[in-house]
Structure formats: structure tokens, C-alpha cells
Amino acid sequence: VVLRDAAQRQGAPTDLAETLAAIVGTTQVLSDPSVVESFTTDWTRRFQGPARLVVRPADTAAVAAVIKACSEARVGVVIQGGNTGLVGGSVPAAHPGLEGPPVLLSTSRLDSIGPVDTVASQVTAGAGATLAALQRAARAAGLEFPVDLGARDSATIGGMIATNAGGVHVIRYGGTRAQVVGVEAALADGQVVSRLGGLVKDNTGYDLSQLLVGSEGTLGVVTAARLRLVPHMAERAVLLLGLASTAAVTELVAHLRGHLSGLSAAEIFYREGMELVCRHSGLTPPWPEASEVYLLIECSGRTSPLEEMLEALSDLEVDDAATAVATDSSGIERLWSYRERHTESVSAIGVPHKLDVTLPLGVLGEFEPAVRRRVEEVAPGSTAILWGHVGDGNIHVNVVGPGPEDERVDSAVLELVAGLGGSISAEHGIGRAKTAWLGLSRSEAEIAAMRAIKTALDPEGILNPGVLLP
Numbered sequence: 001v002v003l004r005d006a007a008q009r010q011g012a013p014t015d016l017a018e019t020l021a022a023i024v025g026t027t028q029v030l031s032d033p034s035v036v037e038s039f040t041t042d043w044t045r046r047f048q049g050p051a052r053l054v055v056r057p058a059d060t061a062a063v064a065a066v067i068k069a070c071s072e073a074r075v076g077v078v079i080q081g082g083n084t085g086l087v088g089g090s091v092p093a094a095h096p097g098l099e100g101p102p103v104l105l106s107t108s109r110l111d112s113i114g115p116v117d118t119v120a121s122q123v124t125a126g127a128g129a130t131l132a133a134l135q136r137a138a139r140a141a142g143l144e145f146p147v148d149l150g151a152r153d154s155a156t157i158g159g160m161i162a163t164n165a166g167g168v169h170v171i172r173y174g175g176t177r178a179q180v181v182g183v184e185a186a187l188a189d190g191q192v193v194s195r196l197g198g199l200v201k202d203n204t205g206y207d208l209s210q211l212l213v214g215s216e217g218t219l220g221v222v223t224a225a226r227l228r229l230v231p232h233m234a235e236r237a238v239l240l241l242g243l244a245s246t247a248a249v250t251e252l253v254a255h256l257r258g259h260l261s262g263l264s265a266a267e268i269f270y271r272e273g274m275e276l277v278c279r280h281s282g283l284t285p286p287w288p289e290a291s292e293v294y295l296l297i298e299c300s301g302r303t304s305p306l307e308e309m310l311e312a313l314s315d316l317e318v319d320d321a322a323t324a325v326a327t328d329s330s331g332i333e334r335l336w337s338y339r340e341r342h343t344e345s346v347s348a349i350g351v352p353h354k355l356d357v358t359l360p361l362g363v364l365g366e367f368e369p370a371v372r373r374r375v376e377e378v379a380p381g382s383t384a385i386l387w388g389h390v391g392d393g394n395i396h397v398n399v400v401g402p403g404p405e406d407e408r409v410d411s412a413v414l415e416l417v418a419g420l421g422g423s424i425s426a427e428h429g430i431g432r433a434k435t436a437w438l439g440l441s442r443s444e445a446e447i448a449a450m451r452a453i454k455t456a457l458d459p460e461g462i463l464n465p466g467v468l469l470p
């Protein structure tokens, strides 16, 4: 009765709520408005939209049945994993042509992690398993899942596949795409495609698994994945350096790339970010006089990564007064906190416009001062905090000040990026935040091809309506 009432209130076909309850069980269809609301705002608080109910299937067959039922009712389905994506893709957006508000499909119960296959160095994980849970499972078997990011306790494997998440180790191991051996997914018509057999070589036509990687939930719901694992590196060393400019950082990173085989992370942040993080989290700065730019580098290996790192730096002039090093886990964690606590610290001062962009490494030195000038021109008095995975040319431009609906700063930054030969999304995806600017990074022919794929696999446009394609 509660379900029927909720559905009627939302103008939904009553029998859809009942059909979904018959598939997943009544307790896994959440329709209380205050509960549904807790799913419909994204991590940044910039994006939200109404959902008629939340459904939590526990296996692939149930996911497929839910999608089929929604497709038959011409009701949109918004897919949500950990809801840590920063471009609004995991919460409802506009859905022209569909019936009423969408159903929000949460993958939280698809959280199984299979036994680690130490012969193939692979594991099968459910889409709703968190990155941290997968990392723990791999480590317990003496291996590592090589993608790592600050949202590890909430971000899910399905969300990471859907966004092709990058993270801090792309410089060494590649992003999520490089770790995917095969994907299982439910398509818009309720059919299931499954490539979980673990074959590393399998040239039998279109690679549907890789097509789903980075598709942001617009082509299918990922239900599980077969993933590659790498050897565990017993030794780690982290060095934090203070430098004078972004150009000095990129020169140093270019040198390290060629001389440091164990280089596993190269992260950049700036004076204002360090000050904000220390203020927000109570951390003590690493050295008394703040530096303009900070470069954090991590090197890992089976033996002596610190020696390897120091040797690679030995030809260069490094200011000892602006250097901190750690090789033990608590010291490493402390140095990483300066970088990892940026995201939460920025959110503590307002609702940020998050512009995750990538540029050719050699252009970053020019981009950084230029983007600060441009932000000040279009949003005077706003706060711009920059950081990123500098080894990949990836900078996160965060602007706090303009209202959530004011897109002038987004336009200005993304146009600047495109003009300098960069991409408007490095690793977070397009979501609903950047659909209007997709044409800055993709040609008309590419967008038409993407649209043709979307139409072929999801002719009614029920999966993640309003996400990715303008």
C-alpha cells in the first residue's frame, strides 16, 4: 500500500513499483521521500533531481529484470554506485520523452568479491564492491589492484568502470580501462552480456567490455567485472618537494619519467591548497615557509625505492629546506594527506565548480597562470584551488564562489583548455555537468558515432538520461 501510494503521488504507473517489488522484494524498493532524497544529491551538492523510488537488486538477473520492467514502462533508470562521481552523473537529470521521474538503481548489494585467482593474477568483483574492499582482498592474496583514489572507501568498481576512473597510479599502471579483462552488464532491453572468463587474449569481434568502460551508465548497467591484479610492491617511498612554478614541476616530472622506473605517482598542488588543507584538517605544514607549488612523488618497488628516487634526483638542484621524505606507513600517509584532503577541504568552503581537465604536460606551465587569470576575469573575487595528477597532465580546477547554476566560469575554463589542445574531462567523465561542452573535445562525427551506438543499444534512451550526450 505504501508503495502504491508513493507511486501514485509521483504520477508513476502503480504497477511498476509493484513489479519492481516482485523482482527485488518489498524491502529493497525504497519509496519514502526522505529516504529517496538521500540518494538524489551528488557528492558536490551542485547537482540534484527527483527520483520516483530507489531499487536495490542483489544479482545480475534482478538488475536485468528491473531494467526490462522500466524499459517497458518507458521510465528512465539512473544508476548509482558510491555517488562519489563529481559530475552529477549518478543523480537524476532531465529526461525528455520518458514517463515521470526516473527509478534510481543502487548497486550497493552487488558487492561480492570472488576468490583471488593467483594463477592468472585476476579477480571477479561485483559492481557494488568498493575499491577499498577490492584492495584489501587483493592484498590478502599478496597482490594489488593498481588503481587508487581518495574516494576508495565509497567508490565502487561499477562506478569506476563506468567513468574509467584514473587516480594516482595512472603514470605507472594506466587507469581502470587497463585493468579490465572483461565486464558483465545488463543492457537496456534486459539482455545480459558477460565476459568474465578471464581470457587475456580474445579477438572475436567488438570488445563490448571496453565499450562499456567510460560509457557512464548510458549503454548498460555493469553488474560485475574480471580485473587484472599486479604484484605487491613491498617498499614505498614518498618525497614532497616545494618548487617555484608549475613549469619547474613539469620539467622535473619529465626528468623523473625517464630516470625512475619505479615512479608510481606524481601529484601537484599549490600554496593556497596547502594552507586550506592545514586550516581545515589541523595538519601542520611540512616546513615553515610555504612553497608556491608542491610536487609529491611516490616510488615503489621490491627493494630500495628511496635510493632509486634519490639517485634520479642527484643531478638536479633540490632545495633541502623544502623537502620531506617518508618510507614508513604513517609518514607516507601524512605526506599523502596534504594532497588527498584537498577535495573535502574545498567542499567545506562552498559548493565548488569542479573542472577536471587534461593538457599536454609541456603546456601546463602556461595553463596554470592563464586559468587563474581567466577565472578572476569571469568570476571576480572567487577562490580557485588547483591540484591534480601532474604526471598525466591532469589538473583539477576548483572554483568556489559562483552559484551552482552560473556556468560562465565552466565555459571560460573549458574553452581555454580546448584552445590549448587539452581535454575537458581527464578522468571524471562528462556526466550532466559538461554535456554542453562535449563538442569542445569531440568532433561532430565522433558525437554522431557515439549517438548511433547509444541508439542501437538503448533506443528508448532509458539508461542515465541526460548524461554524457548533449
Ligand SMILES: Cc1cc2nc3c(=O)[nH]c(=O)nc-3n(C[C@H](O)[C@H](O)[C@H](O)COP(=O)(O)OP(=O)(O)OC[C@H]3O[C@@H](n4cnc5c(N)ncnc54)[C@H](O)[C@@H]3O)c2cc1C
Binding pocket: 043, 078, 079, 080, 081, 082, 083, 084, 085, 086, 088, 089, 090, 107, 127, 128, 148, 149, 150, 151, 154, 155, 156, 157, 158, 159, 160, 161, 162, 163, 164, 165, 166, 167, 168, 216, 217, 218, 220, 221, 222, 223, 343, 344, 427, 428, 431, 464, 467
Ligand atoms: C575525495 C574524492 C577523490 C576522488 N579522486 C578521484 C581520482 O583520483 N580519480 C578519478 O578518476 N576519480 C576520482 N574521484 C571521482 C570518483 O570517485 C570516481 O569517478 C569513481 O569512479 C566514482 O565511483 P562511484 O561508485 O562513486 O560512482 P557514482 O558516482 O555512483 O557514479 C558515477 C557514474 O557511473 C555510473 N555508474 C555507477 N555504477 C555503475 C554501474 N554499475 N554500471 C553502469 N554505470 C554505473 C553512474 O550512473 C554515474 O554516471 C574522486 C572523488 C572524491 C569524492
